[in-house]
Amino acid sequence: MKKVLLLTLLLYSCFSFAQQATQTLRGRVIDRENTMPLMGVNVAAFLNGKLLGGAQTDENGYYRIDQLPIARIELTVSYLGYKKSTIPNIQLTSAKEMVTNVELEPAVQEMKEVEVTGGKRKGEALNEMTTLSARAFSVDEAARYAGSRNDPARMASNFAGVSGTDDSRNDIVVRGNSPFVVQWRLENVNIPNPSHFAIAGTTGGPVGMLNNRVLSNSDFLSGAFPAEYGNALAGVFDVRFKNGNDEKHEFGVEFGLMGAQAFAEGPLNKKTKASYVVNYRYATLDLLVKAGIDIGTKAIPKYQDLQFKLNFPLKNGANLSFFGLGGYSLVNLMTSTDKKPERDIYASKDIDEFLRTGMGVVGINYTRPINEKCYSHITFAASAQSLRNHFVRIVRHVDPVSGDYVVDNTYDKMFFNFMEAKFSANFYRNYKLNNRHIVRFGMNTELNVYRYSDSILNEQTNIWEKRLSYKGAHFVFQPYVQWRWSISEKVTLNAGLHGQLFTLNKSWSLEPRLAVKYQFKRNQSVALGTGLHSQLQPAYLYFQNDNVLHPEYGLRNKNLDFSRSFHLVGAYDIFFKQDIRMKVEAYFQYLWGVPIDKSPSSYSVINEGASFDRFFPGKLENKGLGRNVGLEVTLEKFFTHNWFLMFSGSVYDSKFKASDGLWYNTSYNGNYIVNILGTKEFKWGKKRLNTIGIGGKLTVGGGQRYTPYDTLLSKYSEDPVVQDKERNKYQFKPYFRFDVKLNYMWNGKKHVTQEVGIDLVNITFQKNILRLQYVDAQAQPREVYQLGFLPLFYYRIDFSFKQKNRDRH
Numbered sequence: 001m002k003k004v005l006l007l008t009l010l011l012y013s014c015f016s017f018a019q020q021a022t023q024t025l026r027g028r029v030i031d032r033e034n035t036m037p038l039m040g041v042n043v044a045a046f047l048n049g050k051l052l053g054g055a056q057t058d059e060n061g062y063y064r065i066d067q068l069p070i071a072r073i074e075l076t077v078s079y080l081g082y083k084k085s086t087i088p089n090i091q092l093t094s095a096k097e098m099v100t101n102v103e104l105e106p107a108v109q110e111m112k113e114v115e116v117t118g119g120k121r122k123g124e125a126l127n128e129m130t131t132l133s134a135r136a137f138s139v140d141e142a143a144r145y146a147g148s149r150n151d152p153a154r155m156a157s158n159f160a161g162v163s164g165t166d167d168s169r170n171d172i173v174v175r176g177n178s179p180f181v182v183q184w185r186l187e188n189v190n191i192p193n194p195s196h197f198a199i200a201g202t203t204g205g206p207v208g209m210l211n212n213r214v215l216s217n218s219d220f221l222s223g224a225f226p227a228e229y230g231n232a233l234a235g236v237f238d239v240r241f242k243n244g245n246d247e248k249h250e251f252g253v254e255f256g257l258m259g260a261q262a263f264a265e266g267p268l269n270k271k272t273k274a275s276y277v278v279n280y281r282y283a284t285l286d287l288l289v290k291a292g293i294d295i296g297t298k299a300i301p302k303y304q305d306l307q308f309k310l311n312f313p314l315k316n317g318a319n320l321s322f323f324g325l326g327g328y329s330l331v332n333l334m335t336s337t338d339k340k341p342e343r344d345i346y347a348s349k350d351i352d353e354f355l356r357t358g359m360g361v362v363g364i365n366y367t368r369p370i371n372e373k374c375y376s377h378i379t380f381a382a383s384a385q386s387l388r389n390h391f392v393r394i395v396r397h398v399d400p401v402s403g404d405y406v407v408d409n410t411y412d413k414m415f416f417n418f419m420e421a422k423f424s425a426n427f428y429r430n431y432k433l434n435n436r437h438i439v440r441f442g443m444n445t446e447l448n449v450y451r452y453s454d455s456i457l458n459e460q461t462n463i464w465e466k467r468l469s470y471k472g473a474h475f476v477f478q479p480y481v482q483w484r485w486s487i488s489e490k491v492t493l494n495a496g497l498h499g500q501l502f503t504l505n506k507s508w509s510l511e512p513r514l515a516v517k518y519q520f521k522r523n524q525s526v527a528l529g530t531g532l533h534s535q536l537q538p539a540y541l542y543f544q545n546d547n548v549l550h551p552e553y554g555l556r557n558k559n560l561d562f563s564r565s566f567h568l569v570g571a572y573d574i575f576f577k578q579d580i581r582m583k584v585e586a587y588f589q590y591l592w593g594v595p596i597d598k599s600p601s602s603y604s605v606i607n608e609g610a611s612f613d614r615f616f617p618g619k620l621e622n623k624g625l626g627r628n629v630g631l632e633v634t635l636e637k638f639f640t641h642n643w644f645l646m647f648s649g650s651v652y653d654s655k656f657k658a659s660d661g662l663w664y665n666t667s668y669n670g671n672y673i674v675n676i677l678g679t680k681e682f683k684w685g686k687k688r689l690n691t692i693g694i695g696g697k698l699t700v701g702g703g704q705r706y707t708p709y710d711t712l713l714s715k716y717s718e719d720p721v722v723q724d725k726e727r728n729k730y731q732f733k734p735y736f737r738f739d740v741k742l743n744y745m746w747n748g749k750k751h752v753t754q755e756v757g758i759d760l761v762n763i764t765f766q767k768n769i770l771r772l773q774y775v776d777a778q779a780q781p782r783e784v785y786q787l788g789f790l791p792l793f794y795y796r797i798d799f800s801f802k803q804k805n806r807d808r809h
Contacts (some may be wrong), residue, residue, distance in 0.1 A: 002520070007766060013124040013750060018207065022066075022067045022070070023066065023068055023069075023070055023092040023093065023094065023096075023097065023098065024065070024066050024067075024097045024098070025045060025064075025065045025068055025073070025075070025090065025092065025097075025098045025100060025103065026062070026063060026064040026097065026098075026099060026100075026247075027062070027063060027099050027100040027101045028057075028060070028061045028063070028066065028101045028102075029041045029043070029057050029060050029061050029063065029077060029079075029103075029104060029401070030061055030101070030102075030103055030104070030317075031103070031104060031106065032103040032104060032105050032106070032128065033084075033105075033106060033373075033430065033432040033438060033652070034369050034371070034372055034373060034374060034430070034432060035317060035319075035367055035369050035375045036317045036372065036375075037057070037059070037060050037062075037317055037355055038057060038058060038061050038082075038104060039057055039058065039059045039060075039061065039396050040056055040079070040081065041056065041057040041061070041063070041077060041078070041079040041104070041780050042054065042056060042066065042077070042078050043055050043056065043057065043063045043075065043076070043077050044075070044076050045068055045073050045074070045075055046074045046075075047069065047071055047072075047073050047074070047410055048074065048211065049560060052065075052068055052069070052073065053065045053066075053067065053068060053666065056267045061706075066437065067256035068092055068093070068688060070092050070093060070094055070640075070676055070689045070747050071092060071545050072089050072090065072091050072092070072527065073090050073092060073502070074086065074087070074088045074089070074090070075087040075088075075090055075100060075102075077104065079104055081106060081107055082104040082105060082107055083104065083106075084107045085102055085104055085108050085290055086578075087100060088122070088578075088579070088638070088639075088640060089140065089141075089638075089639045089640065089717075091140060091748075093745075093747055093753040093798070094689070094747035094748060094749075094753050095250065095252075095747070095751050095752055095753035095799050095800055096250050096751075096753070096798055096800060097245055097248055097250070097800070098244075099245055099246075099248070101243075104144040104397065105128070106432075106487050107435065107489075108435050108436055108486045108488065112128075115118075120152070121733055122578075122579070122581065122638050123135050123136060123138075123581060123636065123638070124136060124158070125221070126217060126218070126219050127219050127226070127228075127238065128438070128484065129226040129227075129440065129482050129484060129494050129496070130219065130221060130225065130515075131224075131492070131494050131515035131516070131517050131527050131529055132224060132515060132517070132527040132529050132569055132571040132585065133161075133221060133222045133223040133224050133225070133529065133569050133571070133585060133587070134220065134221040134222070134225065134382060135159065135219070135220055136217050136218070136219060136220075137152065137155070137156065137216060137217060137218040137220050137237075137280050138217055139212050139216070139218075141638070141639055141640075141644065142155040142212070142213055144639070144644065144679040144693070144741070145158055145677055145695070145697060145741075145759050145773075146677060146679075146695045146696050146697040146739040146741035146759060146760075147699075147737070147739030147759060147762075148167070149207075149258075149759065149761075149792060150196070150211070150212050151207065151208040152208060152210050152212070152215065152218075152237070152239070153170035153171075153172055153204060153208050153210075153237070154170050156172055156220050156237065157172065157227075157675075158168075158586070158646065158648060158675050158677060158697070159220060159222070159634070159648060160234075160404070160583070160632035160633060160648040160649065160650055161174055161175050161222045161223075161585070161587075161630070161652075162222065162631045162673075163176075163237075163300065163650075163668065163670055163673045163770070164673075165670060165673065165699070165701045165702075165703075165704065166519075166610065166770065166786070167737075167762075167768070167770075167786040167787040168206060168407070168770060169202030169204045169205060169206055169610065170195060170204045170205060170206070170207070170208055170785070171202070171224075171609075171610045172203065172204065172235065172237065173610065174234040174312045175222060175223060175234060175587060175589065175628050175630055175650075175652060175654075176628040176630070176652050176653070176654025176666060176668050176669055177233060177234035177235075177367070177589075177620075177628065177654070177668065177669075178234070178606060178607065178608060178609040178666075178668065179202065179203050179234075179236075179609050179610050180201055180202055180203050180538055181232060181233035181234040181535055181563070181609075182203050182207055182232060182234050182236070182237065182608075183203075183229065183231060183232035183235070183236045183535075184203060184237050184470050185229075185236060185237065185238045185239060185240060186239050186240075186241075186323070186361060186363075187239075187321075187323050187327060187363055187379060187380075187381070188348045188365070188377070188426045189356065189361075189363060189379050189381040189383075189424040189426050189444070190231065190422075190424065190444070190446065191325070191361050191383050191422075192359050192361070192383055192384070192385035192420065192422070193205065193282070193358075193359065193385065193642055194208060194209045194325065194359065195196055195207065195209060195233050196208070196209060196259055196301075196303040196305070196329035197301065197303070197329050197331060197355065197357055197612075198281060198357055198359065198385070198387070198612060199282050199387065199611075199612050199613070200385075200387055200418050200538065200539075200540050200614055201419075201538030201539075201540065201541070201608060201614060201615065202609050202610065203609070203615050204351050204610070205487075206301070207283075207301075207303060207329075207563065209305040209307075209325060209326075209327040209427075210239060210307070210325070210358065211261070211279050211281065211305070211307055212346065213252065213261075213263045214241050214242060214263075214277050214278075214279050214307045214308070214309065215239065215240070215241065216240040216241060216242035216243075216312045217240070218238055218239045218240050219236075219237075219238040220235070220236075220237055221235055221236040221237075221238065222234070222235045223235065223327040223529075223567050223569050223587055223589070224513070224515060224529035224531055224567040224568070224587075225513075225531075225533075225770075226482055226494055226496055226513055226515070227438070227480040227481065227482045227496025227511070227513045227531075228428065228442065228480050228496070228498075229498075230444065230478040230480065230498045230500050230533075230534075231476070231478065231500060231535050232533065232535055233532070233533050233534070233563060233564075233565045233591070234235065241277070241307065241309040241323050241456045242277060242309070243275055243277065243321075244265035244266055244267075244276045244277035244309070244310065244311065244765050245265050245267065245309040246267045246270070246274065246275040246311075247267055247270060248263070248266060248267070248800055248801070249265070249266030249267070249617055249800060249801055249802065250264070250265050250266060250798065250799070250800040251263065251798070251799055252264075252795075252796060252797065252798040252799075253796070253797055254396050254794055254796040255794065255795050255796075256284075256482040256792060256793055256794035257288050257293075257792055257793050257794075258283050258285060258288070258399065258601070258792060259281060259282055259283025259284060259285075259793070260281070260282060260283075261279060261280060261281035261282070262279070262280050263277075263279045263798075264276075264277070264278050264279075265278070265790075268310065268312075270415075272312065272313060274310070274311065274312045274313065275310075276308070276309070276310050276311075277308065277309050278306070278307070278308040278309075279306070279307050279308075280305075280306050281304060281305050281306075282301070282303075282305070282745055283303050283304065284300060284301070284303075285300055285301050285302075286300050286304045286707050293789075293791065297331075297333065299333045300331070301330070301331040301738050302329065302330055302331070303327060303329035303330070304327065304328055304416055305325070305327030305328075306324070306325070306326050306327070307324070307325050307326050307538070307600055308322075308323065309321060309322070309323045309324075310322040310323075315370075316369065317368075318366070318367060318368040318369065319365070319366070319367045319368075319801070320364070320365070320366050321364070321365045322362070322363070322365075323362070323363050323364075323365065324360070324361065324362040324363070325359075325361050326358075326359065326360035326361070326362075326602075327355075327358065327359055327360070327446075327727060328356075328357070328358045329356070329357050329358070330356045330357075331354070331355050332352070332354050332355075333348075333351075333352065333353040333354075334352050335348075335349070335350060335351060335352060335394055335744060336352050336392075336394045336396075336410065338405055339404040339405055340403070340404065340405070341782075348350055348391070349773065349774070349775075350394045350395075350396070350662070351391050351392065351393060351394065351395060351413065351730055352391070352392040352394060352410070353389065353390070353391055353392075354390040354392075355386075355388075355626050356386075356388040357386065357387050357388075358386045359383075359384070359385045360383065360384055361382070361383035361384075362381065362383075363379055363380060363381030363424075364379070364380050364381075364694060365378075365379050365661045365681065366378050366379075370429075371400055371495045372432075373431060373432040373433070374429065374430065374431050374432065375429070375430050376427070376428070376429045377426075377427070377428055377430075378425070378427045379424070379425070379426040379427075379428075380422075380424070380425050381422075381424045381426075382421070382422070382423050382424070383421070383422045383424070384419065384420065384421040384422070385418075385419070385420045385421075385447065386419045386420075387416070387417075387418040387419075388416070388418075389414070389415075389416050389418050390412070390414070390415055391412070391413040391414035391415075391799060392410050392411070392412060392413060393410065393411050393412075393413040394407060395407070395408045395409040395410065395411075396408055396659070399407070411457075411545070413456065413459075414454075414455065414457065415453075415455050416452075416453060416455070416458040416468070416527070416614075417452075417453045417454075417455075417456070418451070418452055418454075418540065418605075419451040419452075419453075420446070420448065420449070420450055421448070421449040421453075422446055422448050422449070422537060423444075423446070423447040424444070424445065424446050424447075425444075425445045425446075426442065426443075426444045426445075427442050427443050428440055428441065428442025428443075428518045428584070429441060432768045434711040435486070436487070437483070437484070437485055437486075438483070438484040438486060438601070439478075439481070439482070439484075440481070440483075440484075440503030441480065441481040441482070442479070442480060443477070443479045444478040444480075445475065445476075445477055445478075446475065446476040446477075446478075447473060448473065448474055448475070448476060448493050449472075449473045450470055450471065450472055450474075450540075450543065451470075451471050451476065452466045452469070452471075452540055452543055453468060453469055454466070454468035454469075455467070458718070460718055460762065462756060463512050465548035465549065465551070466545055466548055466549075466551050467544060467545060467548055468540060468543060468544060468545065469545060469551045470543035470555070470584060470687070472504075472543075473586060474502065474503045474504040475501075475502075475503040475582060476500070476501070476502050476503075476536070477499070477500070477501045477503075478498065478499065478500050478501075478805050479498075480497065480498045480499065481497055481498045482494065482495070482496035482498060483496065486581070488491075488516060489519075490519045490520065491516070491517070491518050491519075492516070492517045492519075492559070493514075493515070493516045493517075494514070494515045494516075494587045495512075495513065495514050495515075495566065496512070496513045496514075496533075497511070497512050497513070498510075498511040498513065499509065499511070500534055502562070503544075504542060504558065505558060505560070505561075507536075507562050508530075509522065509532070509534040509564065511531060511532040511533055512531060512532060513529075513531035513532075514529070514530055514531060515527065515529035516528055517532070523576070524573065524574045524575075525572075525573045526570075526571065526573075526576075527569075527570070527571040527573070528569070528570050528571075529567070529568075529569045529571075530564070530565065530566075530567060530568045530569070531566075531567055531664055532566055532567075533564070533567060533690075534562035534563065534564045534565070534593075535562055535627065536727040537557075537560050537562075537563065537564050537595060538605075538608070538609070540614070541559070541560065541595070541605070541615075541617075541620075542555065542557055542558050542560060543555055544556045544557060544616060545662065546619075554582075555735070556618075556619055556620075557595070557619070557620050560595055560620060560621075560622060561593055561594075561622045562593060563591065563593075563594050563595070563606075563622070564591065564592055565589055565590065565595050565626075565723045566589065566590045566591075567587070567588075567589050568587065568588045568589075569585055569586070569588075570585065570586050570587075570589045571583065571584065571585045571586075572585075578638040579637060579638045579639075580635075580636070580637050580638070581634075581636050582634065582635045582636075583632075583633070583634045583636075583637075584634075585631070585632045586630070586631050586632075586633070587628070587629065587632075588626075588627075588628070588629050589627070589628040589792045591606070591624075591625060591626030591627070591628075592624075592625055592626075593622040593623075593624070594606050594622070594623075594625065594626055594656065595617075595620040595621065595622055595624060595656070595661045596620060596621065596624035596658050597617065597618060597619070597620065597659045598618070598619045598620065598621055598658040598659065599618070599619075599659065600659050600661075601658060601659055601660055601724055602658045602660055602662065602664055602724050602725065602727035603617060603658060604624045604626075604656050604657075604658050604664075605617070605620070605624070606624060606626050606656045606666055607656070607666055607667040607668075607728070610667065610668070619653075621659075623659065623765060623799075624656060624658060624659070625656065625657040626654075626655065626656045626657070627653075627654075627655050627656075628652065628653070628655075629649055629652065629653055630651060630652025630653065631650070631651050631652070632648070632649070632650045633647070633648070633649050633650075634646070634647070634648045634649075635647045635648075639679075642680065642681040642682070642683070643678065643679060643680040643681065644678055644679055645678035646675070646676070646677050646678065647674075647676050648674070648676075649672075649673070649674045649696075650669075650672065650673050650674075651671065651672045652669075652671065652672070653669065653671065654666040654668055655669070656667040658727075660724075660725075662725075664727045664728055664729070665705055665727075665728040666705075666728065667705050667728055668705075669702075669728065670701050670702030670703070670704075670705075670735075671702040672701060672702050672730075673699070673700075673701035673702070674698075674699070674701065675697065675698070675699050676698045677695070677696065677697035677754075678691070678695065678783055679693055679694065679695035679696075679741070680694050680695070681693045682694075684744075684746075685746070689746070689747045690744070690745065690746040690747065691743075691744070691745045691746075692743075692744050693741070693742070693743040693744070693745070693757070694740075694741075694742055695740070695741040695742075696738070696739065696740050696741070697735070697737075697738070697739045697741075698737075698738050699737045699738075699739075700735065700736055701734065701735040702731060702735070703731045703732030703733050703768075703769065704731070704732050704735075704769065704770060705724040705728040705730070705731055706728070706730055706731070706732065706771065706772055707723060707726055707728055707729070707730070708722065708726055708730065708772075708781075709723070709772070709774050709781055710722060710723045712726075714774060720774035723795060732768075732769040733757045733769065735768050736763075736764075736766050736768065737766055737768065738762070738763055738764050739760060739761050739762065739763060740759075740760040741757065741758070741759045741760070742756065742757055742758050743755055743756065743757030743758075744756050750799070751799055751800040751801070752796045752797065752798070752799045753797070753799075754795075754796065754797045755795070755796045755797075756794070756795045756796075757793075757794055758791055758792065758793045759791070759792040759794075760789070761785060761787065761790050761791070761792065762788060762789050762790060765788055765789045767785045767786075768782050768785065768786040769784070769785060769786070770784050770785060770786045771784050772784070
């Protein structure tokens with residue numbers, strides 16, 4: 001009660017603050033092709049079409065516009081010989097200066113100011129080598145998505161072609177593919193799964209480690225991606241951290257039902273404009289569990305994470321930065337304390353589980369312009385991922401009088417300890433041959449270190465079996481070259497070649513990529529992209545012991561080759577107005593080399609990667625096939641005039657062929673997914689400086705695929721057995737979820753901004769089925785439901801300290 005009273009007094013005092021009406025907008029303008037600063041660029045700020053102020057960049061490319069109102073403004077940047085850039089909806093608050101850096105794209109026709117808004121239109125990918133099946137991930141806009149819990153992976157599930165119908169995890173299922181064929185990148189290097197409670201062989205988990213507070217705008221690619229991206233079949237999330245404020249220290253604190261976090265950014269050296277940004281979060285779901293709110297388990301997960309970036313501008317346009325991301329999580333899933341059968345979407349039947357996971361990455365970036373036509377970039381990084389788990393089997397009976405469970409015995413069932421480390425070096429050089437031709441070539445080198453140990457008790461023989469016992473290190477080399485040819489102002493071609501070599505078994509590939517875009521009207525374009533892609537198998541699959549009683553006999557699947565895929569994508573893009581866009585994409589993907597059983601069965605690795613179970617198949621061979629085909633539509637009204645609305649819809653079919661010669665639905669073949677989401681903001685207060693936001697999201701999709709159990713074989717097996725010929729034949733009822741987000745933000749005196757809000761997940765209490773749980777041979781399998789209603793309250797305060805004697809540009 002005292003805590004509630006203290007919070008109430010704090011909020012009351014904050015509401016009574018007088019309000020500050022102006023803020024500063026500043027940043028830097030550089031040439032996109034050589035990263036050199038541009039001097040004399042015209043920068044202007046507008047509010048509802050009215051000019052508020054302007055500036056020109058200095059010799060180092062910096063600009064500054066002071067005394068701007070607290071509002072959402074539009075910034076235009078123009079320079080002779082470059083495409084004009086327009087950045088809308090820049091939110092100015094009393095607590096934080098807005099630092100907006102701009103990369104101008106040279107025009108194809110030199111010495112002419114070409115009026116093409118943004119060079120990159122709203123929503124288009126930041127990477128100039130992308131042509132289609134890609135979009136920029138705007139942190140500001142994505143933060144408004146209801147039900148996303150500030151998790152970038154869940155936010156991406158709103159994009160066309162991405163399915164997010166599993167409340168228990170933030171897996172990114174792209175165009176019917178397994179989530180483990182999606183690649184996460186941070187600051188130009190591939191990184192391990194950035195999720196808490198992550199399981200080996202997956203790229204998702206219940207909670208993401210990445211935090212919007214430190215993210216810059218990033219790229220999300222869903223197919224036919226350019227040659228610099230490799231070791232991915234379905235998609236790439238190319239994430240970037242932002243630079244901190246290089247003039248003023250700014251801070252933020254946030255409290256909520258899922259924990260607390262603290263944020264800080266500011267200058268390290270004002271003269272050199274060195275800066276830092278850091279965010280730390282500690283979370284425990286104890287409050288939610290004690291409040292009786294359904295989180296899918298009665299266990300209390302605990303996790304913490306840290307993100308940071310230190311940025312050091314150097315002489316002659318060079319730049320050095322250090323970055324890092326790390327997290328640790330633990331949970332004890334106890335079924336031995338249950339008195340009755342309880343719903344738990346994470347726990348295993350009759351098992352106590354003690355799970356510990358961790359992930360970390362640190363790295364250094366260096367960028368250096370060589371001359372006006374060339375620059376180089378190099379990144380060194382070290383990352384690691386750890387997973388420790390201990391299973392205890394529970395033997396119990398039901399008391400005939402009370403009907404409660406009574407524990408008879410417990411014994412160890414399984415131990416495993418996984419550790420994967422990666423040492424990465426990514427180098428590329430960008431050449432601007434002229435305004436029509438750009439060439440980029442590079443090499444991504446990874447040294448992967450593996451330490452695996454896994455033992456399980458065979459309860460029929462009472463003998464411990466060693467499924468994994470491996471220590472080793474192997475390289476992955478990925479050279480590439482890309483060429484962008486601006487044939488005219490209307491036609492652009494991107495071509496490239498990617499190579500990949502895995503030294504464990506000498507698997508290799510050469511993958512040509514090609515895409516062309518034709519902008520036949522100022523607001524309309526068509527594009528076609530194609531290419532070959534390949535990916536390693538989940539690492540521990542290579543190192544499973546062939547004989548679990550005699551590990552010295554060798555590895556079962558060491559010589560597995562890459563899985564491979566052919567992509568073909570066609571796109572049509574139209575801007576009805578500057579802020580309304582429709583995009584239609586049709587795609588076809590053909591997969592081959594997918595690992596399947598050597599003996600006839602319906603098993604395929606293509607279905608793995610979206611659960612909390614690791615998989616230990618028998619002897620595999622690269623003879624499996626897959627096929628994905630679909631149509632996607634996005635209709636989006638970007639955030640202008642205080643509201644936005646997005647419709648994304650996909651119809652698709654995802655099939656695979658197994659060693660029994662039959663075609664089956666993949667586990668991710670939901671057939672359709674539709675998202676409708678939007679937000680409306682209302683200005684409030686005497687000077688209309690405060691904001692009330694009301695947002696919602698509706699998701700409808702095909703239900704989860706499932707395979708019925710074989711009750712006869714399960715009766716005589718240690719683990720439940722499914723009907724092999726019925727693989728993914730059946731589907732649960734359609735998935736439905738409606739989320740609502742409410743927030744109130746107010747700007748106070750002394751550079752303070754506060755926000756209070758609540759995210760109401762599944763406000764209709766919909767019971768979506770996640771999976772079937774086997775009970776016993778006499779009872780029917782039990783339906784396990786996904787999350788119920790989940791209210792997530794938060795309070796955030798941002799503040800800064802006014803700086804004296806600062807240099808003006």
